[in-house]
Amino acid sequence: MSKDECKQVVLDIIAEIAPDEELSDVKPDVALREQLDLDSMDFLDIVMELRKKHGIEVPESEYGELVSLDSCAAYLTPKFNALV
Amino acid sequence: MEVSRVVITGVGLTAPNGNSLSEYRGNLLNGVAGISRTEIRFMGEVLAGICDFDPLRYQKRKEVRVGTRAGSVSIYCAHEALKDSGADFETMDKDRIGIYVGITEHGNVETENEIHNISQFDYDTKFWTHHHNPRTVANNAAGEASLNLKVTGPAYTIGAACAAGNLGLVHAVQMLQLGEVDFAIAGGVSESIHTFGIFAGFKSQGALAEHEDPNKASRPFDTARNGIVVSEGGALFTLERLDDALARDAKIYGEIVGYHVNSDATDYVLPNPERQTQCMRAALKKAGMASQDIHIVNTHATATPMGDIQECQAIAQVFENCPDTYVNNTKGFIGHAMGAAGALELAGNLPSFEDRMVHPSINIDDLDPKCSIPNLVLNQPTQAKRVDAILNNSFGMLGINSALIVRRFSDQ
Numbered sequence: 001m002s003k004d005e006c007k008q009v010v011l012d013i014i015a016e017i018a019p020d021e022e023l024s025d026v027k028p029d030v031a032l033r034e035q036l037d038l039d040s041m042d043f044l045d046i047v048m049e050l051r052k053k054h055g056i057e058v059p060e061s062e063y064g065e066l067v068s069l070d071s072c073a074a075y076l077t078p079k080f081n082a083l084v
Numbered sequence: 085m086e087v088s089r090v091v092i093t094g095v096g097l098t099a100p101n102g103n104s105l106s107e108y109r110g111n112l113l114n115g116v117a118g119i120s121r122t123e124i125r126f127m128g129e130v131l132a133g134i135c136d137f138d139p140l141r142y143q144k145r146k147e148v149r150v151g152t153r154a155g156s157v158s159i160y161c162a163h164e165a166l167k168d169s170g171a172d173f174e175t176m177d178k179d180r181i182g183i184y185v186g187i188t189e190h191g192n193v194e195t196e197n198e199i200h201n202i203s204q205f206d207y208d209t210k211f212w213t214h215h216h217n218p219r220t221v222a223n224n225a226a227g228e229a230s231l232n233l234k235v236t237g238p239a240y241t242i243g244a245a246c247a248a249g250n251l252g253l254v255h256a257v258q259m260l261q262l263g264e265v266d267f268a269i270a271g272g273v274s275e276s277i278h279t280f281g282i283f284a285g286f287k288s289q290g291a292l293a294e295h296e297d298p299n300k301a302s303r304p305f306d307t308a309r310n311g312i313v314v315s316e317g318g319a320l321f322t323l324e325r326l327d328d329a330l331a332r333d334a335k336i337y338g339e340i341v342g343y344h345v346n347s348d349a350t351d352y353v354l355p356n357p358e359r360q361t362q363c364m365r366a367a368l369k370k371a372g373m374a375s376q377d378i379h380i381v382n383t384h385a386t387a388t389p390m391g392d393i394q395e396c397q398a399i400a401q402v403f404e405n406c407p408d409t410y411v412n413n414t415k416g417f418i419g420h421a422m423g424a425a426g427a428l429e430l431a432g433n434l435p436s437f438e439d440r441m442v443h444p445s446i447n448i449d450d451l452d453p454k455c456s457i458p459n460l461v462l463n464q465p466t467q468a469k470r471v472d473a474i475l476n477n478s479f480g481m482l483g484i485n486s487a488l489i490v491r492r493f494s495d496q
Contacts, residue, residue: 019145041150044214052211 001080003073010072017045028069087261091329092337094322096164097431100133100418109435112443113465117299117417124280131301132277133315133419152219153275155228161320162229162269169322182265183226183239184255186248186272188422191220192279225273245480248272249426250488254343256323271427273318291388302419303447304385305455312386313419319427337434338490342371348483360398360485367487375403380474382429383413386420393454400457412461416446426478436471437492
């Protein structure tokens with residue numbers, strides 16, 4: 001999986017958990033919470049959907065890695081690729 | 085003790101046969117029921133009263149996803165009631181608004197859904213949602229409304245089985261009279277049709293209705309009645325002290341002049357007509373009224389074989405020699421909306437103060453002689469000579485009884 005594909009996976013999850021948000025111009029290097037109406041419960045939803053849909057575990061101590069699309073891709077892409 | 089008079093100034097509702105008071109009332113007068121077949125997990129096809137209001141009228145999609153059906157029902161009804169009241173909500177002191185929502189039960193829907201969810205993952209609880217607790221706390225239906233409306237006064241639910249709709253109103257009257265709040269949004273809601281447990285429970289009890297025609301299944305007082313049709317819905321009213329309502333020239337639907345709540349203390353599910361009689365008489369006494377002063381008695385009548393008979397016995401005792409008192413029921417139209425039942429039933433009769441029409445009880449093809457009480461309005465609406473007061477009965481499991489009396493408003 002490429003980093004762009006990984007970003008799309010995260011965006012697809014956000015589209016489900018925050019269906020009122022416009023996601024077409026999310027800036028990958030800006031914190032998601034600075035540009036979208038996401039709260040801490042929404043981040044737990046992202047963690048849960050990664051677990052349910054993709055078998056990816058994000059330990060609580062590493063939640064900070066999900067701050068932006070770029071950081072998500074940097075953190076999650078190796079995890080996705082390790083699944084294969 | 086001198087207490088403030090409390091009046092109803094707005095109505096917001098969703099029922100299986102209407103999403104506004106005018107639509108609902110029109111269907112009650114025209115004999116239009118709203119029961120359909122639906123699929124329920126583990127149960128297959130069941131009969132249910134399903135509401136088709138648009139939750140997105142007042143909620144964001146994320147709020148609907150994160151919240152509960154009971155929350156959505158509350159939010160819809162609260163907004164509709166506020167709009168109907170004509171109150172200037174934007175300028176109101178939100179600390180002084182109370183939200184009191186009657187519920188029969190809460191939490192079963194979300195718990196069943198989560199158990200189903202983790203069953204897809206070999207019952208590993210790490211897949212259990214973090215939304216579970218806020219969704220299942222007992223105050224959920226009122227709390228979601230307070231969040232949505234940014235109401236910062238007291239907002240909580242009142243658990244009272246199927247008497248809960250009346251109890252929401254009773255509590256609002258008390259809080260207004262105590263001066264705890266200046267404006268109340270109160271009534272009852274139900275999301276019960278989204279849990280299989282309530283259907284399975286009534287079926288095991290031998291009290292789940294079945295009929296080939298869904299709209300004929302709920303038939304209180306009919307010889308062929310065979311139980312309850314479970315429904316969802318809600319009705320919330322705005323209530324104010326009379327002086328406040330008059331000061332803003334509010335439309336007044338009626339004045340709550342009496343109520344009583346008591347307990348059977350006899351059985352988990354079977355009603356007790358003696359206690360029901362006491363409850364109605366105590367409400368009349370508080371209102372300073374005689375039985376003859378009541379012109380419509382709404383029955384709780386759930387269409388169970390024994391429950392209807394016992395309630396009719398109680399009503400016959402309290403309302404003997406009352407030639408101008410009519411008796412009706414909405415459950416033939418909408419099934420049993422549980423925590424919303426009492427509130428929806430009151431809403432269905434309130435317009436009678438204006439048009440003097442008494443909506444019927446429907447689906448009575450063969451009246452059970454044991455339910456044959458005077459002036460039971462059968463299948464067709466009746467024009468009453470006068471409708472000055474309504475007594476709204478609502479009873480529930482574990483023997484909770486409630487009677488609420490609403491009088492046509494008169495500035496006397």
